[in-house]
Amino acid sequence: MINKSEVIFIAELSVIEISNEELLTVTSDLNKILEYFNKISSIKVSKENMGSIVENKVTIDEIRKDVTLRQSESDSESIMKSAPVFIDNYFVVPKVM
Secondary structure, eight states: OOOHHHHHHHHHHHTOOOOHHHHHHHHHHHHHHHHHHHHHHTSOOOHHHHTHHHHTOOOHHHHOOOOOOOOOHHHHHHHHHHSSOEETTEEOOOOOO
16 A cells, blocks of 8 residues: 555656645555556466467568568659659658747
8 A cells, every 4th residue: 555655755766746635546556556456366276277369469561471572663653743843753852940
């Protein structure tokens, strides 16, 4: 459990101002969070009790193959012609910042 003095110490380290009214709420909230983490940490996780979650994992390679599509020169030329400014195989765009 975390107490008020620890919350004040954490607030000072974080450069956060906490009023006396907020101190009770923040202390309570942090204790609830720590209780939840304690519950989670007590769960025993292994491949055996994970069942189908671990066995049925899908990887990116199974979804699609990464293939390069070749474009013809005429496609590239039409793209270059449609660009407002194109110099030395680069699109020229206005500076954003």
